[in-house]
Amino acid sequence: MDDRSRATRDQDIVSGINRRTGAGLRAVGRAEHGRLGGAIYASWPDGRPAVVTRFLGPPAEAERTAEVLGYVRDRGLPVPRYDLVVDLGDSVVLVQERLPSAPPRRLSPARVDALVEINDRFADALAARPDVPAPQLCLYCSGDPCRRYEVLEAHSPRSRGVLDEILRIVGRREPASMAGSDLVHVDLTAANVLFDEDDRATGVVDWNLGAFRGDRLFALVKTRIDREWFVRAPDADPVENAAAAHLDEILRDRLAPDTLRSYWAHWMLYQLCWAIQSASAEAVGWQLDLAESRLA
Known part of the structure; x- marks a missing residue:
C-alpha cells in the first residue's frame, strides 16, 4: 500500500469513528512501528493527541481490555487510557491516549x-x-x-x-x-x-x-x-x-x-x-x- 492509499484508509477509519461516536477526531499522521504497519495519530477537537489502533479480537474483549487498563492506570501504571472502543463492522478500533516518548530504534x-x-x-x-x-x-x-x-x-x-x-x-x-x-x-x-x-x-x-x-x-x-x-x-x-x-x-x-x-x-x-x-x-x-x- 502506497502512502496516499494508506492516508486515505486512515481517514476512512477516523471518519467511521466520528460517524458512530461524534468524536470529531482528525487524522494527523501515522506511527512508524506496530503490528498493523503503525498506529494512526489523531487529534481531538480541543487539540489533545490521540492514537487509533485496531483491536485484534471481538468488541467485548476490547471493552474488557479497556477496563483493565483503566484500572491499572488509575493505580499508577504506565499504560494508556482507552477513551473509545468502536465497532466499525469489519474491525474493532481503539481511540487511546497518546503517551509521550517513542519506541527505540535499536535495543541495547x-x-x-x-x-x-x-x-x-x-x-x-x-x-x-x-x-x-x-x-x-x-x-x-x-x-x-x-x-x-x-x-x-x-x-x-x-x-x-x-x-x-x-x-x-x-x-x-x-x-x-x-x-x-x-x-x-x-x-x-x-x-x-x-x-x-x-x-x-x-x-x-x-x-x-x-x-x-x-x-x-x-x-x-x-x-x-x-x-x-x-x-x-x-x-x-x-x-x-x-x-x-x-x-x-x-x-x-x-x-x-x-x-x-x-x-x-x-x-x-x-x-x-x-x-x-x-x-x-x-x-x-x-x-x-x-x-x-x-x-x-
Missing part, C-alpha cells in the same frame, strides 16, 4: 534492563482482580481453528522433531491456566515500549491482543523471540546481538528451567505455526534453530 543491553524494569512494575497489579483471565497457552490444544500441531507435523522432519519435544514438555505439566497475579502484555516487543531521551522506559502500549493476568516474565520470552529478527539480519548490529544475549541471561536467571522451557514451547509453537504458513523458508529455518536450541 541498557534498554533491555529498562524494558525489564518497566515490565516488573506490573507485578501483582491484578492481585485484587481474579476476574481477569490468564493468557490462553496454545500448548494444550490444536485443531480448528488453530491447527498448530498439524502444521508442524506436516511441514518437515525438523518441525516434527520440535513438535515431539513440545509434546514431551506438555506431558510433564498439567493443562492449567498460568499462575500469577501480574499484568501480562502478550505482545511485548521493543516497539511497544516507549523510551525517553535518557533511555528510561516510560510506557507500555499496543495492548491490541488484550490485557491478561498471570506471570509477567512470560511476556519477556516474546520480547526475546522478536529480537531474533534483528540477530538474524544480514547486517546484524553487534549492539542488538548483545541485547538479545543479555535478555537470554535475564530469562535464565529469573525463571525456573522447566517454566522457561514451557514458555518457550508455547511461543515457538505459536511462531512456527505462523512462520510455516506465512514467512520465507529462511525465516522458518532460523525459527526452527531457535526452537531446537531453547527446547533442548
Whole structure:
C-alpha cells in the first residue's frame, strides 16, 4: 500500500469513528512501528493527541481490555487510557491516549534492563482482580481453528522433531491456566515500549491482543523471540546481538528451567505455526534453530 492509499484508509477509519461516536477526531499522521504497519495519530477537537489502533479480537474483549487498563492506570501504571472502543463492522478500533516518548530504534543491553524494569512494575497489579483471565497457552490444544500441531507435523522432519519435544514438555505439566497475579502484555516487543531521551522506559502500549493476568516474565520470552529478527539480519548490529544475549541471561536467571522451557514451547509453537504458513523458508529455518536450541 502506497502512502496516499494508506492516508486515505486512515481517514476512512477516523471518519467511521466520528460517524458512530461524534468524536470529531482528525487524522494527523501515522506511527512508524506496530503490528498493523503503525498506529494512526489523531487529534481531538480541543487539540489533545490521540492514537487509533485496531483491536485484534471481538468488541467485548476490547471493552474488557479497556477496563483493565483503566484500572491499572488509575493505580499508577504506565499504560494508556482507552477513551473509545468502536465497532466499525469489519474491525474493532481503539481511540487511546497518546503517551509521550517513542519506541527505540535499536535495543541495547541498557534498554533491555529498562524494558525489564518497566515490565516488573506490573507485578501483582491484578492481585485484587481474579476476574481477569490468564493468557490462553496454545500448548494444550490444536485443531480448528488453530491447527498448530498439524502444521508442524506436516511441514518437515525438523518441525516434527520440535513438535515431539513440545509434546514431551506438555506431558510433564498439567493443562492449567498460568499462575500469577501480574499484568501480562502478550505482545511485548521493543516497539511497544516507549523510551525517553535518557533511555528510561516510560510506557507500555499496543495492548491490541488484550490485557491478561498471570506471570509477567512470560511476556519477556516474546520480547526475546522478536529480537531474533534483528540477530538474524544480514547486517546484524553487534549492539542488538548483545541485547538479545543479555535478555537470554535475564530469562535464565529469573525463571525456573522447566517454566522457561514451557514458555518457550508455547511461543515457538505459536511462531512456527505462523512462520510455516506465512514467512520465507529462511525465516522458518532460523525459527526452527531457535526452537531446537531453547527446547533442548
